[in-house]
Amino acid sequence: MLSMRKEWFNFVAVTRKKLARKTKKDVSHREAMKSAALTWPKEKIRILNRQRREERKKAKERAVAQSAKSSVPQKADE
Secondary structure, three states: OOOHHHHHHHHHHHHHHHHHHHHOOOOOHHHHHHHHHHHHHHHHHHHHHHHHHHHHHHHHHHHHHHHHHHHOOOOOOO
C-alpha cells in the first residue's frame, strides 16, 4: 500500500493531466495542487475505503485458509 503522501501526489498528477487537457495549456504542479485540494477530501475517503476493503479481503482469505487447514481430517495410523 502507498502512503497518503504518495497517494496525494498521484492524485495531483492525475488532476494536472485533466487540467492540461481541459485548458489546452501546460499546467504547473503548483496550480494542479490548488485544484486538487478542492476535491481531495472525497478522493481520500475513496482511497481509505479501498484500503480497508483490501484488508478485509486479505483477512477473510487468511481465515478461510486457516479453517480449511484445520478442517482437513487427519489420516489415522493403522
